[in-house]
Amino acid sequence: MIIIGEKINGSIPSVAHAIRTKNPRLIQDLAKKQAEAGAAFIDVCAAAPPETELETLRWLITAVQEAVDTPVAIDSPSAQTCVDAMPFCARPGLINSASMEIMEKMEIMEKMETEEEKQAGEKNRKENKSMKKSKADLIFPKIAGTSWECVALLCGNAALPMTAEKRLEIFDALMKKAAAYRVDPARIHIDPMVPALYTAEDGITPVLETMREIKRRCPEVRLTGGASNSSFNLPARRYINQGFILLAMGAGMDSAILDPLHKDTAGLISAAEALLGRDELCMGYIGAYRAGRF
Amino acid sequence: MIIIGEKINGSIPSVAHAIRTKNPRLIQDLAKKQAEAGAAFIDVCAAAPPETELETLRWLITAVQEAVDTPVAIDSPSAQTCVDAMPFCARPGLINSASMEIMEKMEIMEKMETEEEKQAGEKNRKENKSMKKSKADLIFPKIAGTSWECVALLCGNAALPMTAEKRLEIFDALMKKAAAYRVDPARIHIDPMVPALYTAEDGITPVLETMREIKRRCPEVRLTGGASNSSFNLPARRYINQGFILLAMGAGMDSAILDPLHKDTAGLISAAEALLGRDELCMGYIGAYRAGRF
Numbered sequence: 001m002i003i004i005g006e007k008i009n010g011s012i013p014s015v016a017h018a019i020r021t022k023n024p025r026l027i028q029d030l031a032k033k034q035a036e037a038g039a040a041f042i043d044v045c046a047a048a049p050p051e052t053e054l055e056t057l058r059w060l061i062t063a064v065q066e067a068v069d070t071p072v073a074i075d076s077p078s079a080q081t082c083v084d085a086m087p088f089c090a091r092p093g094l095i096n097s098a099s100m101e102i103m104e105k106m107e108i109m110e111k112m113e114t115e116e117e118k119q120a121g122e123k124n125r126k127e128n129k130s131m132k133k134s135k136a137d138l139i140f141p142k143i144a145g146t147s148w149e150c151v152a153l154l155c156g157n158a159a160l161p162m163t164a165e166k167r168l169e170i171f172d173a174l175m176k177k178a179a180a181y182r183v184d185p186a187r188i189h190i191d192p193m194v195p196a197l198y199t200a201e202d203g204i205t206p207v208l209e210t211m212r213e214i215k216r217r218c219p220e221v222r223l224t225g226g227a228s229n230s231s232f233n234l235p236a237r238r239y240i241n242q243g244f245i246l247l248a249m250g251a252g253m254d255s256a257i258l259d260p261l262h263k264d265t266a267g268l269i270s271a272a273e274a275l276l277g278r279d280e281l282c283m284g285y286i287g288a289y290r291a292g293r294f
Numbered sequence: 295m296i297i298i299g300e301k302i303n304g305s306i307p308s309v310a311h312a313i314r315t316k317n318p319r320l321i322q323d324l325a326k327k328q329a330e331a332g333a334a335f336i337d338v339c340a341a342a343p344p345e346t347e348l349e350t351l352r353w354l355i356t357a358v359q360e361a362v363d364t365p366v367a368i369d370s371p372s373a374q375t376c377v378d379a380m381p382f383c384a385r386p387g388l389i390n391s392a393s394m395e396i397m398e399k400m401e402i403m404e405k406m407e408t409e410e411e412k413q414a415g416e417k418n419r420k421e422n423k424s425m426k427k428s429k430a431d432l433i434f435p436k437i438a439g440t441s442w443e444c445v446a447l448l449c450g451n452a453a454l455p456m457t458a459e460k461r462l463e464i465f466d467a468l469m470k471k472a473a474a475y476r477v478d479p480a481r482i483h484i485d486p487m488v489p490a491l492y493t494a495e496d497g498i499t500p501v502l503e504t505m506r507e508i509k510r511r512c513p514e515v516r517l518t519g520g521a522s523n524s525s526f527n528l529p530a531r532r533y534i535n536q537g538f539i540l541l542a543m544g545a546g547m548d549s550a551i552l553d554p555l556h557k558d559t560a561g562l563i564s565a566a567e568a569l570l571g572r573d574e575l576c577m578g579y580i581g582a583y584r585a586g587r588f
Contacts, residue, residue: 197568197569197576198575198576200571201571201574202571203568203569203570203571203572203573204569204570204571205570205571208544230569234576234579234580235580235583235584236561236583236588238561239558239561239562239564239565239588240565240568240569240579242540242562242565243540243562243565243566243568243569244565244569246536246537246540246541246544246562246566247540247541247543247544247566247569247570249541250502250540250541250544250545251544264533264558267530267532267533268533268536268537268540270533271533271534271536271537271538272537272540272541274491274497274534274537275491275497275498275524275534275537275538275541276497276498276499276541277494277495277496277497277498277499278497279497280495281492282491282492282528285528285534286528286529289529289530290529294530294533
């Protein structure tokens with residue numbers, strides 16, 4: 001299981017405070033603890049307005065790299081910002097995230113305030129075919145021929161909820177693009193877009209179906225997911241998050257964005273690895289237990 | 295999810311003490327708490343020598359029935375004892391368990407002490423075809439035409455570990471027998487025999503494969519499993535047990551023998567039901583949370 005440690009995120013008050021006061025101690029402590037707990041990537045999300053996001057990412061990435069050698073996951077809603085932050089990284093990491101979403105639309109929309117402005121932007125986009133460039137079109141060429149990895153969301157510009165068929169359609173289009181740009185599928189972490197459970201009629205069964213089918217179509221691609229999306233607005237969220245991770249692992253998920261310091265989650269993931277026959281003689285499970293990870 | 299509450303078992307010291315001192319208070323308290331926590335059956339296991347087992351079951355079942363209306367699961371390694379205890383039950387319950395295991399062999403073997411006696415019994419069994427009666431042959435006719443349910447283990451007299459193919463072969467034979475005795479598949483809880491993880495090369499993947507294939511072949515049959523078998527001899531057993539339950543639920547398990555009073559387990563099962571789309575608008579999850587079950 002490839003763990004992407006999620007704890008360095010500007011939407012968390014203590015992290016936001018560290019960013020504001022330019023105090024790297026908390027950031028470096030979180031980086032070290034997550035690396036020790038087995039994170040393969042340290043996710044770094046500024047959660048800042050566009051004017052300061054890139055500069056905040058630079059500061060965060062520098063702080064993390066002074067503390068650990070673990071590669072960084074650059075996490076931004078803007079594909080352009082992800083690409084712009086790549087040179088801050090001392091070694092190849094992970095871009096979080098690409099998708100088939102038409103980039104300009106989103107990035108323009110973000111900057112628009114009134115309904116009129118949004119409608120004008122939408123009209124403009126429709127009329128101008130050359131603007132139809134997806135996030136994948138920006139990111140894939142930048143990581144082709146490197147060791148960078150990349151999360152790719154199964155979303156276009158259509159609204160959720162989506163069926164498994166719709167997700168698989170986007171998956172096929174994404175993989176075609178990856179092939180065209182010569183990006184190795186083994187470096188792509190497909191995120192089938194986990195819905196908020198309380199509004200999802202069939203729960204996450206379309207997500208699980210999508211995962212199983214993707215592993216049939218392309219066994220080497222990674223499958224990832226944001227567990228905490230599913231539990232939005234529900235009580236005792238940890239059970240939903242953990243339940244999601246276990247069910248998704250059973251359907252082939254082999255990468256996840258989560259808190260590697262949560263002991264129960266670490267114990268359950270380690271148990272699932274052993275149960276799924278990926279941990280010979282349970283040595284990994286027993287070792288993690290002895291190391292005090294759960 | 296059909297929960298079979300496992301807490302009334304003579305192998306648990308406090309329960310053994312209550313049995314020895316003929317004090318029904320603890321038994322009735324466990325019955326009530328498990329029923330309140332949503333157990334569909336209260337499992338009752340004497341864990342006593344053959345001479346006293348039936349009498350102990352009678353006492354336990356009477357105690358449970360004075361406290362709750364929840365049906366009882368009669369749990370004994372002896373199919374004959376299960377059948378003999380049925381008249382103690384005020385309402386139809388669950389037999390735990392039937393199998394394709396040749397009954398006489400096992401029951402005769404139990405009473406034999408020396409190696410010579412065992413060999414003589416074995417020789418006798420082989421020569422006498424009429425003795426080849428499985429546990430299912432004893433139990434199925436007793437529950438045919440009633441509302442009694444029954445756990446059926448996918449084991450014959452062969453030693454574990456078993457492949458998915460071998461388990462499915464036994465499943466087909468069991469279902470043929472069920473059809474011959476006119477037992478409705480919806481009242482049979484198939485237990486594919488969960489191995490101890492630390493000795494199982496592929497983990498529980500053959501069990502999960504068996505479960506998925508059984509639901510394809512016969513969607514109405516119940517799938518059950520003893521979670522705690524998997525964690526035998528491993529540290530922090532709860533993670534393995536919970537991991538098993540979640541992965542098995544993802545593969546179609548809809549019944550389980552477990553401790554319904556364990557809050558984390560209850561939370562995870564409730565979460566899995568919602569995640570698998572079996573809990574409209576998460577009302578069951580939210581209700582169980584509000585009722586303090588987790």
